[in-house]
Structures are given as C-alpha cells and as structure tokens.
Amino acid sequence: MAKFQETFRNIFKIHELRQRILYTLALLVVIRVGAHITLPGIDHNILTQAMANKTSDNLFGLYDLFVGGAFSNAAIFALGIMPYISSSIILQLLGAVVPSIQKLQREGEEGRKKITQWTRYGTVIISAFQAWGVTIHLKNINFNGVPIIPAEVQGFFWTFSTILYLVAGTVFIMWLGEQITDKGIGNGISLIITVGIIDRLPYALLDEFRLLSAGQRNIVIEIVILVLLYFIIAAIVLVTQGTRRIPVQYAKRVVGRKVMGGVTQYIPLRVNTAGVMPIIFAQAIMFIPSTVLSFFPDSEFMQTVAGYFQYTSFTYSLIYALMIIFFTYFYTAIAFNPEDVAENMKKQGGFIPGIRPGKQTAEFIDNILTKITLPGSIFLAIVAILPAFISRLGVSGSFARFFGGTSLLIIVGVALDTLQQVESHLLMRHYDGFMKAGKMKGRR
Helix, strand or coil, X not given: CHHHHHHHHHHHHCHXXXXXXXXXXXXXXXXXXXXXXXXXXXXHHHHHHHHHCCCCCCHHHHHHHHCCCCCCCCECCCCCCHHHHHHHHHHHHHHCCCHHHHXXXXXXXXXXXXXXXXXXXXXXXXXXXHHHHHHHHHHCCEECCEECCCCCCCCHHHXXXXXXXXXXXXXXXXXXXXXXXXXCCCCHHHHHHHHHHHHCHHHHHHHHHHHHHCCCCCHHHHHHHHHHHHHHHHHHHHHHCCEEEEEEEECCEEECCEEECCCEEEEEEECXXXXXXXXXXXXXXXXXXXXXXXXXXCCHHHHHHHHHCCCCCHHHHHHHHHHHHHHHHHHHHHHCCHHHHHHHHHHCCEECCCCCCCHHHHHHHHHHHHHHHHHHHHHHHHHHHHHHHHHCCCCCHHHHHHHCHHHHHHHHXXXXXXXXXXXXXXXXXXXXXXXXXXXXXCCC
C-alpha cells in the first residue's frame, strides 16, 4: 500500500505527466456536462417523466450506455462518439479492397493524415444521417399523450436545427477525443466511451434497488447469477490474455569487432491481439439498423424487422457475435502483419528453426496466429452477448449490461492501456511504476 501511495505521489511530481492527466480530466468533464444539456425545444420535465417509464432493455438502452446517458437526456451529445467509430470502420474496411486507400495506408504520416481527414468527413455524413433518425425518434416520445416536443415547435426548422446541434456535438466530441490522445493521457476515443459507461453505474444500481424494494427482483437469484457471470468472464479474460511464443534463432555474425547474434528470442503471439476494439467496432455497426428502422415508426413491416434487432433477440446476438469474430480477425490483421515480421527477421539474420526465412516464415506465423485468434474471437463474442441472456433470467437490462461482459472488458482494457502509458512516463523519469518489475501489460 505504501508503494502504491508513493507511485501516486511520483505521478504528480512529473510536470508533463501531471499536466496531461489534468488536461484529460478537464476535457472529460466537458463531455459529461454536454451529456446533460438538453436540446432546444424539448420539455425537460415531460422528457424525464417519459424516460422514467421507458424500458432500457433494448438497443436504444445499450446505445445510451455507450454515450453515458446523453441519448436518454436528449442532449446535444446524444450521438456520442459512435459516428466517428463507424466512419473509421468504413475507411479501414475500404482500405482492404480499394487500392488508392491501401496506397495511402503505406505512405506513413502523410497518408495517415489524409485518411484521418476522410474519417472526419465521414463522421459528419454519418452523424447527420443518425441525427435525422434521432429527430424522428424524439417526435414519437410522449408521456400520457403529451409529446416532449410541443406541437407548435415541431416543424422543419426544429428538425434542421436539431440535426445541426447533434452533428456539431459529435464533431466537438471527436475533436476533444483527438486532443486527449495528442495532449492528454490514454486513447481519447476509448476513454470517452469508458467514462460514459462508468457514469451509468449509479443509475443501474438505483434502478435495481427500486425493483428489489418493490419485490420485483429476487436478490438471491441475482447474486448467484452475477457471481457465475463474473467467474465466466474472469476465465475468458485469462484465456484471451494467453500467448503463444515462437522461438527465433539469430545466427552469429561479426559487426566491427563485436560478435552479434547467437541467441534465441521469442515472438509472443497473443490469443486476443485486438483487445476490446472488435466489440466497439461491432457495436457501432449494430446501431446502424436501429437508426434506419427509426425512419419508419408507422410501418408495420419495418417494426417487425426491428423486432429481430432487439437487444435480447437471438438474431441480434447471432449477428453481433459473428461481427465480433470478423472484426477480431480484421483488427488483428491490421495490428500484426506476419509479412513485415518475417522481413524484419530476415534482415536481422533471424529465423525460426525448421522454417525457411521469408515467405515460408510469414505463412508459418500467419497460420499460428489464425489458429490462436479463433478461440480468442469466440470468447470475446461469448462475453459480449452474455448480458442479453442474463437479462432473460430476471436481471434488469441496465444492470446486466453494466456488469456484463462488454462493459467490463472495455473498462478494464482501457484502464490497463491508460495505466500502461502512465507507467511509461514514470519509468522514463526513473520512478517505480505500479508493478515491481515496471512492466504492466496493456490489452492491445
């Protein structure tokens, strides 16, 4: 405990690290304030009463979790950072099939800046599309027949201005996220999502307490279910943190007067190289159908289709799980390129015993990575869809989602990544980190 306290004191001794942490906290506070500023034209009192009677056991409730309650508050930050993530996914997917984008990805810093700019443009387009869907959704919310938007306010001007507010809010959050990444500590986009999820904890606990007080929940059953859930998640997290080490032999060679090489090193291949990003990517895509379907509130056919995309439906869970598996492989391919590893090994005189350097080495590494990524992706998918099944056993949706797999993985993963950056700053200044060996491992 004393060492832990000493580490915290050391953090604030380093001027740059202290400034980065305070800067990050200040921007996150701004985002949380924006999540409680209601859009113009909406009666806040009626909205509060309407949302109090609405169930959160649907996809909109899940979206509200990711944006930290801004959606249920009908706030200017109601769309959150999800349009930016969707735009980023689309650009990355296009990069796998469009030669011009592939060329930009290989051009280093200049190419990255160009792709980032295109991602921003895509964010504006996607957020405008989603904002339009939100305006239609808001017009259909009422309490005892009284709409949250007065009839005299509804019209083209309100719709147009609300779309502008929501798009501007998303762009502002995107900019704040980039500022956190560049000038703060941790990944800005991931931190924004994490803080939003944590913000929902008091509300989830309060809702569950009210249900227990009203006799609508059995506390013994809930405790047993959650304990089992934690054991399952802990086991899966341990499995996905596992690694497969590939031995690499470096031949002896003389450089000047020194003998180099002659040692065996290892390439660690993680079962879950992608971390929590596949879940975030898949969730961002799964929000798109609900946005499209919200354009047709009076269509019986569209509402039937919407039933298949309910958060607790089997169809939703199946598609969601398959998308997580796909994005796990996709993100792993982006984060770890076997051809680059094989080429670097060849240049440095390294080889895997029994495998020819070059193409065969790349194929060997790719084969092993493919095999160990499969169980990792399946375990991630299981963790992500567990809350939907847990909610069917009597646990409320908001409570199950917060203590379920997706939320826990994101919170723990982002926390480890952020602490790893803090650890790096401490070690650079010759201070002890949070771990004795000073090697805290992040999730990505």
